[in-house]
Amino acid sequence: xxxxxxxxxxxxxxRRTLITLSSILFAVxxxxxxxxxxxxxxxxxxxxxxxxxxxxxxxQDYRYENEHSxxxxxxxxxxxxxxxxxxxxxxxxxxxxxxxxxxxxxEITRGAMVFGVDVSAEQKLNDLKGRLSEGxxxxxxDGSVVIGEGLAGRLxxxxxxxxxxxxxxxxxxxxxxxxxxxxxxxxxxxxxNNQVVYMSIPDAQWLLSAENHIxxxxxxxTNLRYTDELARKFSSELEENEIIALTWQNMMPxxxxxxxxxxxxxxVFMGILYMVIGFGIFxxxxxxxxxxxxxxxxxxxxxxxxxxLAVVVFIETFAxxxxxxxxxxxxxxxxxxxxYYNPIELKNDMEELMLEFGFEPVFPMAFEVxxxxxxxxxxxxxxxxxxxxxxxxxxxxNILDAAKS
Amino acid sequence: MAILQTKNLSKVYNPDTVPVHALxxxxxxxxxxxxxxxxxxxxxxxxxxxxxxxxxxxxxxGSVWVNGEExxxxxxxxxxxxxxxxxxxxxxxxxxxxxxxxxxxxxxIMLLQNRSKKEINDRANKLLDEVGLGDRKxxxxxxxxxxxxxxxxxxxxxxxxxxxILADEPTANLDTTSAMNLLDIMYKMNxxxxxxxxxxxxxxxxxxxxxRVITMVDxxxxxxxxxxxxxxxAS
Numbered sequence: 001x002x003x004x005x006x007x008x009x010x011x012x013x014x015r016r017t018l019i020t021l022s023s024i025l026f027a028v029x030x031x032x033x034x035x036x037x038x039x040x041x042x043x044x045x046x047x048x049x050x051x052x053x054x055x056x057x058x059x060q061d062y063r064y065e066n067e068h069s070x071x072x073x074x075x076x077x078x079x080x081x082x083x084x085x086x087x088x089x090x091x092x093x094x095x096x097x098x099x100x101x102x103x104x105x106x107e108i109t110r111g112a113m114v115f116g117v118d119v120s121a122e123q124k125l126n127d128l129k130g131r132l133s134e135g136x137x138x139x140x141x142d143g144s145v146v147i148g149e150g151l152a153g154r155l156x157x158x159x160x161x162x163x164x165x166x167x168x169x170x171x172x173x174x175x176x177x178x179x180x181x182x183x184x185x186x187x188x189x190x191x192x193n194n195q196v197v198y199m200s201i202p203d204a205q206w207l208l209s210a211e212n213h214i215x216x217x218x219x220x221x222t223n224l225r226y227t228d229e230l231a232r233k234f235s236s237e238l239e240e241n242e243i244i245a246l247t248w249q250n251m252m253p254x255x256x257x258x259x260x261x262x263x264x265x266x267x268v269f270m271g272i273l274y275m276v277i278g279f280g281i282f283x284x285x286x287x288x289x290x291x292x293x294x295x296x297x298x299x300x301x302x303x304x305x306x307x308x309l310a311v312v313v314f315i316e317t318f319a320x321x322x323x324x325x326x327x328x329x330x331x332x333x334x335x336x337x338x339x340y341y342n343p344i345e346l347k348n349d350m351e352e353l354m355l356e357f358g359f360e361p362v363f364p365m366a367f368e369v370x371x372x373x374x375x376x377x378x379x380x381x382x383x384x385x386x387x388x389x390x391x392x393x394x395x396x397x398n399i400l401d402a403a404k405s
Numbered sequence: 406m407a408i409l410q411t412k413n414l415s416k417v418y419n420p421d422t423v424p425v426h427a428l429x430x431x432x433x434x435x436x437x438x439x440x441x442x443x444x445x446x447x448x449x450x451x452x453x454x455x456x457x458x459x460x461x462x463x464x465x466x467g468s469v470w471v472n473g474e475e476x477x478x479x480x481x482x483x484x485x486x487x488x489x490x491x492x493x494x495x496x497x498x499x500x501x502x503x504x505x506x507x508x509x510x511x512x513x514i515m516l517l518q519n520r521s522k523k524e525i526n527d528r529a530n531k532l533l534d535e536v537g538l539g540d541r542k543x544x545x546x547x548x549x550x551x552x553x554x555x556x557x558x559x560x561x562x563x564x565x566x567x568x569x570i571l572a573d574e575p576t577a578n579l580d581t582t583s584a585m586n587l588l589d590i591m592y593k594m595n596x597x598x599x600x601x602x603x604x605x606x607x608x609x610x611x612x613x614x615x616x617r618v619i620t621m622v623d624x625x626x627x628x629x630x631x632x633x634x635x636x637x638x639a640s
Contacts, residue, residue, distance in 0.1 A: 001509070001516050008504035200485075298500040301461055303489025303517055303565070305482065399461050 006315035011098040013288075027277040027308065029335060031270060036336050039267050039366035040343075042259050045165070046248065048189055048386060051126035052250040055094060055218025056228050059084070059234055062244045064215060070099055070170040073213040073244055075335070084234070089226040090391050094121040094218040097204045101167030103178065103197055105155035112151060113195045114165060116204020116214075120200040125220060128185070129197070134181030135159035138388045141202040144182035145171060150194035152184050154195065160182060169209035177207045186238020194353075270378075278382045282389070289390040296394060297402025306395050311393075313390045320384030331370075339366040407470075408601055409435040409458060413469035416453055427453040428464070435617075438599040439580040440592065442560075442606055444613035450624040451605035454572055458603065459492050459571045460484045465532040472568050489517055493562030493570035497577045500558065501546040507533060507557045514564045526553070532560040532578050536590050552583025559590060569601035576608045588614050 010017055050056050064072040076095055084093055092242040096117055103112035129137060145163055157163060161181050169175035169348075179199065182362050205211050221227055228245050234245035249256055259394040280363035299309055344363040345351075353362040416428040425477055426452050435441055436462060443451045456462040466475045471491055503509045511529040520528075532540055536556040546554050555575060564569045565632045572591075576584035592614055594600045604611050612618055620628040 001513060004509075005504065005513075217621070257441050294500070295502065298496070299502070300485065301459070301488065302514060302561075303485055303486055308517070367449055398458060404459075 001266060002312050003315065006312045006319060009288075009292075009312070009320055010316050012338060013200055016284055016287070020281055021327065022276055023280045024321065024324025024383070025331060027273060027379060028325055028375060029332040030273065031081045031330070032332035032371060033335060033339075034178040034217050034266060034270065035365065035371045036365045037339075037344075037363055037373060039368065039371060040364040042262070043366055044362070044364050045255065045259070046252075048126050049117075049252055050110055050248045052189065052192060054246075054248050055125070055216070055220065056248050057219040057221060057234075057245060058248075058251060059217040059219065059238065059243055059245050062242050063103070063204040065244070065246065068215075069098075069195040070097075070168070070208055070210055070213075072217065072242070073097065073170065073210055073215045075212055076092070076214045076217065077212055083237075084217065087230065089221050089223075089230055091222045092124050093117065093120065093218045094125050095164045095201060095214045096214065096218065097201060097208065097214045098217045099167060101197075103151065103155060103398060104164040104166065105157045105161065108155050108255065110154050111195065112147075112150065112197045113163070113192070114167075114197045114199065114207075116208075118201055119198075125218065131187060133184050133186040135181070138182045138203075139199075140200040141206075141280065142182075142200070142281065143177075143203060143212050144180040145203075146197045147181055147198070148193040148196040149184050149186050150190065151196065152181070154194060163197070165207065169207065170213065170333055171209070173209035175208050177203075179203075182284065185206070185322055210291060242296070248363075256262065274378060277379070278386065281321075281383055282386045287388060288316070289313070290392050293393075293397065293402045294399055297399045299402070300399050310391045310394045314387050314392060317383055317387035317390070321380055324383075325366055325379055328379075329372055329376065334343060336365050336367055339363075340367045408472055409433075409603070410435045410489070411454075411457065412468045412470070414454070414457055414464050414469065416450075416457065416462070417465045420465065426624050428457070429623070431467070431624075431626055433619060433626065433629065435601065435603060437568075437601055438595065439617055440595045440602050440615055441617040442604045443621060444605075444607055444612055444621045445621035445627070449621040451607075451621055453624075454621065455571050455573050455603070455605045457470060457495060459597060460488055467504040487626075489565060490516070491568045493567035493572060495555070495558045495562050495572035495575045497574040498633045500553055501561070503546050506543045507538055507549065507553075507560075508546055510546075510557055511560045511564050514561055518565060522636050528564060529560075532563055533557070535594070536560045550583065552579050553581060554562060554588060555587050557584070559587065559594075563594065563600065569579075569603060571606045572602060572606075574606055574608070575604065576606070576611055581610070584608065584610055 034058045061072040061074045081093065084090060098113065098115045102109050115146055118129070119128060132146065133149055137145070137146055143328045147157070147163065152158065155163070159181055163179050163181050165175070165177050165179065185196070185198070187196055201214065205213065219230065221230055231245040231247050238245070296309060300306065308311055343365060346361040411433050412430055414428050414431040417424070418425040418427055419637060431454060435462065443454060445451050453462065460469070460479070464477055466473050470476070471487070479487060502513065505513060508529050511532055515525040515528060529582055530539070530542070533539055536559055538553060538556055538560070541549060541553060549557070558628055576587060579587065580603045589612060591602055606612065615632070617629070617631050619626060
């Protein structure tokens with residue numbers, strides 16, 4: 001009957017309860033939307049960086065982190081590969097050899113990021129073939145390359161043209177070569193799109209005088225939660241080979257910092273939203289409490305304990321908060337699902353602006369359970385804090401004063 | 406047998422600023438089965454005395470005894486429980502729980518007493534039948550007249566099987582028919598079930614039915630008289 005009393009009290013002023021529920025619902029939906037949008041954008045950034053650049057876990061010579069030089073590449077053969085892949089937490093590996101070189105067309109020369117890659121391994125990590133906009137990919141050792149559309153445009157080159165690469169190989173060897181452009185790739189990150197040159201690992205090793213050497217070995221765990229433990233394991237096992245394993249967080253501290261800063265801004269914004277919503281809910285609870293002081297006085301005078309009365313009123317606030325949050329989750333899920341499958345795509349100037357800053361002009365939504373838990377918990381805590389007011393009022397209520405109210 | 410007793414009960418409001426003597430040295434004894442009216446003009450201390458008798462207010466000095474137990478020194482938590490099991494209240498403004506039906510309003514007190522579901526249900530039905538509202542069990546207060554609400558309040562007060570019932574101006578907001586109907590019910594319960602009633606009132610209709618009338622003036626007992634009202638009640 002206590003539950004019945006609380007439930008009916010909740011609906012004794014339907015309009016007011018519905019308005020309060022709506023404000024909680026709106027807060028939940030808005031909070032879910034903002035958090036999912038931010039998380040989605042961050043995940044995309046991390047994903048792009050990890051898939052095309054660092055990987056989630058990477059093995060490299062311990063000097064390579066501070067000095068990205070081919071001199072700091074490491075020996076990589078089948079035995080090494082077997083040792084890594086034998087751990088059942090490792091899903092697959094992606095070997096790379098990368099360096100900076102000058103890329104020249106007929107008249108123009110530009111700086112280029114040259115990647116020697118295993119296309120089938122890259123395909124698993126980042127769907128490299130899916131990014132191909134023209135032509136096709138090279139075969140190992142066939143002396144051809146695939147370059148970014150942006151770079152092709154800058155050098156005024158097309159599929160079938162020749163590309164000259166010039167730079168420094170391992171241990172100061174001159175690295176120069178002429179390669180046929182076999183295909184063009186549309187890279188989601190502008191910085192890459194304007195600079196990237198892909199070739200097979202054998203071609204890169206030949207060009208850079210780095211036979212059997214690679215600069216990075218990207219490791220994809222079967223589950224991302226194994227990343228840290230695999231990093232510790234490989235660092236320890238390969239220490240005598242002067243090789244270390246780094247996680248994506250180790251390799252991209254600037255990105256982590258930028259994302260943290262972005263998150264902090266969102267937290268402040270959300271904090272303001274929570275405060276506004278919190279005061280709205282408090283207004284309702286305040287009215288619900290004050291207009292029922294007489295009733296509280298009656299219940300106390302006929303023998304209901306203050307504790308039981310406080311529990312009933314707490315149940316009312318609890319039920320309102322849970323109803324608001326759950327309905328917010330329901331409506332929020334519909335909104336999130338829609339944008340999850342139809343991400344917001346920026347067009348025209350905004351698209352250009354995003355590309356300018358190195359971001360994809362797409363805002364994907366993250367659809368993750370912890371976003372719900374976190375937002376639900378914050379709003380639940382706010383309403384529970386607000387419920388302290390009627391509880392305090394009940395425990396300090398003078399029965400006679402209440403009866404006169 | 407004294408069911409309710411006050412000894413030199415005094416109440417002073419604002420003792421440090423402008424003292425108001427609401428009660429002055431009030432000593433009364435009420436026996437089981439009495440049908441007593443406390444009367445007097447506004448400000449005479451009727452309601453204050455009733456609040457003291459119900460343990461809703463603390464006296465400045467003196468004591469209140471219920472069934473031989475002093476309630477003035479009781480801690481609040483114990484006093485709330487004591488009220489639940491020993492005192493029934495009927496208020497001027499009905500004071501029913503608006504979201505409950507008549508049946509639920511009567512049942513709620515018994516629920517607080519942790520009685521069994523069956524007992525609660527049976528007793529609530531019986532009491533509502535006794536106050537003539539057997540056919541209005543599922544009505545909410547807003548769907549009932551003032552007289553009907555007050556009858557539910559009487560049934561609620563009786564539900565906990567209290568030692569006595571305190572009724573503060575129970576007929577003040579009722580028309581004559583409803584007031585007489587309510588008084589008949591309370592009188593009948595007093596006569597047939599020996600339920601003790603103490604009213605504060607200045608309603609002549611209530612005073613006419615009371616076998617004992619305590620008249621208060623300026624916080625003190627002015628007159629305490631026993632009367633024979635059998636004839637009036639019968640008429």
